[in-house]
Amino acid sequence: MAYDEAGRGPAVIFLHGAFLDRHTWDLQMPALAGSHRAVRYDIRPFGESSLPEQPYKTTDDLLALMDALKIERAHLVGHSFGGGVAIDFALEHPTRVASLTLVNSGVTGATLPADEQKEAMQVFMAARESEASAVQAWLTLSLWSASRSRPEVMKAIERATASSAARFRMAAPPFAPIMPPAIGRLGEIRAATLVVSGDRDTPGNRANSETVAKGIAGARLVVIPGADHAIPIGWARELNEALLGFLKTTANPA
DSSP: OOEEEEOOSSEEEEEOOTTOOGGGGTTTHHHHHTTSEEEEEOOTTSTTSOOOSSOBOHHHHHHHHHHHTTOSSEEEEEETHHHHHHHHHHHHOGGGEEEEEEESOOOTTOOOOHHHHHHHHHHHHHHTTOHHHHHHHHHTSGGGTTGGGOHHHHHHHHHHHHTTGGGGGOSSOSBOOOSSOGGGTGGGOOSEEEEEEETTSOHHHHHHHHHHHHHSTTOEEEEETTOOSOHHHHSHHHHHHHHHHHHHHSOOOO
């Protein structure tokens, strides 16, 4: 698995979304490195990390990374699919999680509205033509409705997607989900949790954020006005402010 780290202090591990890579967090790493040990990695099979030949669990990969880096407990910050991985990890390894920050988060077992599923399928249809076509179709998704008027944000999304473009041709996700899925187990999570959403994200994703915030005891929901699904990239100032403020309220991990 490809990863980067910077800084010293309590560990914070960043988990990116599907078909993106660790550069999603380019604007969070320097903001956290002054007070924390900030780690970001490419979740397999995305970015520069490998595509395993056998089924695997994303939570096992995160555990292996923490063990290799000698991180006993960490604050997990997950975006989209990466938020779902963080939730799953908190269920499977609760003693290794100091807190959760879930940004535009997914949750295993949740189903998006039919129109959002149909829109996403157009990306995989485009991948039959070429990887470049898939990336362009990805950039037209309603996920990025607010970002579309900001060329620098769209270029950053495109860069973070380019390294994973070949994965649009996967017949099915190569990783095994946790069972039973997290959607029915949110009440088991005891870690302090911050949920961050944008009021211009898709209805399905906004609903997921609300479900997670309601399902995890004591979770706090922050909605960023005008933000879509690209909060770490396009609304970094607001996210960093909320994240740093939240981390100050949590106990430092060992």
